[in-house]
Amino acid sequence: MPTPDLADVVQSLDLAVFRREEADALQLVGRPPQWLSRLWPQVARSGVMESVLEVSPYLDNFLVDAAAHWKSGKPGRAYSGPWVEQNPDGMPVNLEATALTVGGDAILLLEDLGASYDERREMLQIAREKMLAYERLNSEIQRKEVLLHCIIHDMCSPLQNMMMALSMLDSEILAPDVRGMVQLGLQAGKRQEVLIDNVLHTYSAELRSLFGAEGGLWPGLDICGTAQRAVDLHRPLFAQQNVTLVFDAGNVGPGRQPVPGDEDHLERVLGNLLGNALRHSPGGGTVTLRAAFDDEWLTLQVEDEGQGVAPQLQAQLFQKFQQGAVGRGKVGLGLYFCRITISKWGGETGYSARSGGGSVFWLKLPRLAQPA
Amino acid sequence: MVTKKICMLGSFSVGKTSMVARFVQSTFSEKYLTTVGVKVDKKVVQVGGQDLTLMVWDLAGDDDYQKLNMSLLRGSAGFIYVADGTRAASLDAVLDIDRRVRREVGHFPSVLALNKADLAAQWELGEDRLAALTAEGWSARKTSAKLAQGVEETFLDLASRLLHA
Numbered sequence: 001m002p003t004p005d006l007a008d009v010v011q012s013l014d015l016a017v018f019r020r021e022e023a024d025a026l027q028l029v030g031r032p033p034q035w036l037s038r039l040w041p042q043v044a045r046s047g048v049m050e051s052v053l054e055v056s057p058y059l060d061n062f063l064v065d066a067a068a069h070w071k072s073g074k075p076g077r078a079y080s081g082p083w084v085e086q087n088p089d090g091m092p093v094n095l096e097a098t099a100l101t102v103g104g105d106a107i108l109l110l111e112d113l114g115a116s117y118d119e120r121r122e123m124l125q126i127a128r129e130k131m132l133a134y135e136r137l138n139s140e141i142q143r144k145e146v147l148l149h150c151i152i153h154d155m156c157s158p159l160q161n162m163m164m165a166l167s168m169l170d171s172e173i174l175a176p177d178v179r180g181m182v183q184l185g186l187q188a189g190k191r192q193e194v195l196i197d198n199v200l201h202t203y204s205a206e207l208r209s210l211f212g213a214e215g216g217l218w219p220g221l222d223i224c225g226t227a228q229r230a231v232d233l234h235r236p237l238f239a240q241q242n243v244t245l246v247f248d249a250g251n252v253g254p255g256r257q258p259v260p261g262d263e264d265h266l267e268r269v270l271g272n273l274l275g276n277a278l279r280h281s282p283g284g285g286t287v288t289l290r291a292a293f294d295d296e297w298l299t300l301q302v303e304d305e306g307q308g309v310a311p312q313l314q315a316q317l318f319q320k321f322q323q324g325a326v327g328r329g330k331v332g333l334g335l336y337f338c339r340i341t342i343s344k345w346g347g348e349t350g351y352s353a354r355s356g357g358g359s360v361f362w363l364k365l366p367r368l369a370q371p372a
Numbered sequence: 373m374v375t376k377k378i379c380m381l382g383s384f385s386v387g388k389t390s391m392v393a394r395f396v397q398s399t400f401s402e403k404y405l406t407t408v409g410v411k412v413d414k415k416v417v418q419v420g421g422q423d424l425t426l427m428v429w430d431l432a433g434d435d436d437y438q439k440l441n442m443s444l445l446r447g448s449a450g451f452i453y454v455a456d457g458t459r460a461a462s463l464d465a466v467l468d469i470d471r472r473v474r475r476e477v478g479h480f481p482s483v484l485a486l487n488k489a490d491l492a493a494q495w496e497l498g499e500d501r502l503a504a505l506t507a508e509g510w511s512a513r514k515t516s517a518k519l520a521q522g523v524e525e526t527f528l529d530l531a532s533r534l535l536h537a
Contacts, residue, residue, distance in 0.1 A: 057377070057412050057427055065443055081441060082409030094409070117408065124437055125406045128384050131435075135459065240436060279464060 018049065020070065020106035024063075025050045035112040039085055039093050058083040059097060063108075066099030070106040082113055082120070142337060149340055155196055163189040218368060220256035223298065224249050226263045227289055230270035234278070242283040245274070250292040259298045259365040260345040269341050272334040273302040273361050280306030280359065293367070301362035308359050309351060317351050338363065373416070375425040376534050377447050378527075381440070381473070382454035383465035384433030387487040390517035391454060392430045395527050400518050407432045410444060419531045426531060434469055442476045449534045450481040452526060457486040457514065458494040463501075481533035482511075485526045489514040 010017055010029075016036045018026035025048055032044035043049045053060040062080040069078035080097035087093055094117035098109040113120075166185045174182065231247045238245040270289065277287040285305040292299050309317060318339040338361075339349045347365040354360045380388040389407050393399050396413045413428045429448070434440040445451075453470055455463040463486070470482070484505065486497055505512040511529055515522035 058410055058429075061444065061446055064446060081444075084409065084411040092411075096409075121406060121408045124408060125404075127437055128406050128433075128435070129404075132385060135461065279468075 014112065016110040018108040018110065020063075020066075020108060023050075024052075026052060026108060029107075033112070035093060036110070038087055041088070056085060058085075059110075062097055062099075066097070066106075066108060069099045070101055073101070076100075082117060142334075146336065146340070152196060155192075159189060159192055159196075163193075218258075218260040220258050220368070221261055221263055221266060221365075222255060223252050223257050223259070223266075223291055223300070224254050226266050227270060227291060227300065230267050230274060231289060233267075233271065234274045237275075238278055238287065241278060241281070243278055243281045244286040246286060246288045248288055248290045250290060252291040252293050252298065257293070257298065258368040260347075260368060261341075261365060265341050269338045269363065270300065270302070272338050273363075276334060276361065277302045277304035277306070277359070280304050282306065296367055297364040298367060299362055299364050301360050303354050303358060303360045305354070305356075305358040308353050308357060314351050318349055335361075373423050373425055374535075375427060376449040376531070377427045377429060378450050378452060378530060378534075379429040379431055379445055379448050380452050380454060381431060381466065381469050382433060383456070383459075383462045383469075384435050384438075386433065386454045386456040386459075386462050386466070387515075387517050388433065388452075388454045389430050391452070391485065391487065391515065391523050391526070392428050394517040394520055394523045396428065398520070400520075402518075408438075415527075417528060417531050419528060419535055422535065424531055424535065426527065428527075434465065440469060440472070442473070445473065445477050448477075448480060449537070450483075450530050452530055453482060453484045455484070455486050455497075456488050457497045458488050458491045460496040463497060481530060481537050483526055483530045483533070484510045484512040485515040485522065486512060487515045487517060489521060490516040490518045 011031055011033065014033045014035070016033055017029040019029050021027050028043065028047040028049075032047075037044040040049075040055055043055060049055055052063060059080070065078055065080075078099040080095075080099075082094055082096050085093045085095055094113040096111050096113055098111070100107050100109070163186065166182050166189065169182045170179065170186065227247055227249070231245055235245055274287065274289065281287055281304045287305075288303045290299075290301050290303065318335045335349075342349050342363045342365065345365055347363055349361075349363045352360045352362065380392060382388055384406060385404060389405070389411075390400060392411075392413055393401070396415050407430060409432055411430045413430065414425060415428065416423055416425050418424070429444065431440065431444060432438045451470075451473065453466045455466045457463075466484070473480075486502070489495070502512055502514070511533070513522050513526060513529075515526055517523055
């Protein structure tokens with residue numbers, strides 16, 4: 001079988017092949033592909049690229065990495081990554097360069113990526129559009145949940161005050177017509193309570209769990225399981241940013257523990273605290289989720305090794321739409337969500353500086369007398 | 373004539389390419405087309421009576437799919453950091469890029485563009501945040517590549533800083 005001509009092989013691959021010369025010029029090897037003749041006609045005609053910087057600043061930049069690769073004598077290739085040049089007629093040409101050594105020669109391959117570039121872009125575009133949609137949806141859900149909470153809170157508080165005042169009046173000695181009006185007020189108030197309950201039930205079964213346990217009894221929470229789920233969910237993100245994530249269960253055992261709340265919401269609260277810690281953690285750092293029980297409280301705290309929070313900002317941390325001095329939060333609702341959730345369960349949230357630098361965001365849930 | 377390389381840095385879909393298109397070609401497209409790799413454009417500006425050629429490197433947005441390759445910043449004189457004012461998380465991301473750049477490449481003159489100012493109803497960055505960024509030493513301004521607001525000023529601000537660096 002006849003050996004194929006190397007020049008024919010190169011031409012069929014549609015590659016431009018250059019050899020690096022002593023004077024740092026690039027010497028074209030073999031025939032130039034058509035796209036090169038259209039893109040850089042002068043280079044194709046002369047067969048040499050003398051001032052790479054003038055022809056392509058991007059390629060000139062890559063030659064530094066390519067030179068290091070050629071000099072290293074290591075096997076394999078160095079890739080430039082894709083970039084865009086423009087034909088004299090204004091049409092974009094998507095290129096990628098590869099540096100390799102062949103028989104002691106420093107070789108640079110230039111490829112017009114053509115359709116493969118478009119495919120790569122299309123995939124990336126779809127992924128990013130989905131990510132944008134996901135971000136928007138999450139943000140909207142969180143906003144609506146907080147808004148709903150605020151509305152319910154605004155409706156409940158004055159109503160409870162009115163009902164208390166009317167109940168006190170009702171226990172006094174009143175003229176029959178006055179008592180009738182007081183009782184009318186009490187009945188209206190009770191109807192309003194039922195209405196609010198219906199609103200909660202209709203619009204957010206999930207939110208309902210924030211306002212109390214069914215029948216007044218909490219079933220208890222699997223703290224370790226919930227914390228572990230939050231940790232597992234976040235572990236890939238932490239790994240990507242080279243931050244170690246540790247869960248220390250302390251003296252909290254497995255299974256349900258006698259604390260109020262529901263596991264889905266607690267997982268989201270922990271997720272918010274972990275996400276917050278990740279955003280403020282330096283690469284190579286560690287974030288620790290620590291659990292501990294004492295006689296009165298279950299404490300869960302997330303410790304990071306970031307720069308901590310300036311004293312003047314600490315008081316506002318758990319307020320609505322707070323994002324810190326450098327705007328590092330997402331939409332400013334995460335910590336607020338933590339606060340309203342935990343406070344509805346009779347717990348507390350807070351911040352303290354970590355000894356040795358960094359932050360500790362903590363939450364406490366009361367230990368219930370009822371058996372879990 | 374003096375030539376300076378500047379790089380556009382930021383998360384994806386913040387409007388880096390749109391800002392370059394507005395600055396270099398005075399054009400704007402509503403269609404979002406994600407950037408893959410790098411595109412280099414050139415524009416001559418006049419700063420303080422002096423001509424300066426800006427080589428504008430439009431780098432692909434940094435995210436989990438495409439990480440910023442620091443070797444692309446080699447030879448840069450300064451950076452334009454871009455965030456999308458309707459996505460507060462993108463400001464978070466660009467400040468993170470700034471930290472990585474300072475750590476791995478060094479400290480260079482930089483300006484910060486809070487882009488998409490035309491989308492006022494969706495704007496997530498309060499004036500207090502802009503003030504906080506300014507207090508931290510950022511030259512930050514709201515921009516709209518769509519309405520050509522603040523874009524030229526952003527590039528000229530950086531150009532001026534380059535000449536005085």
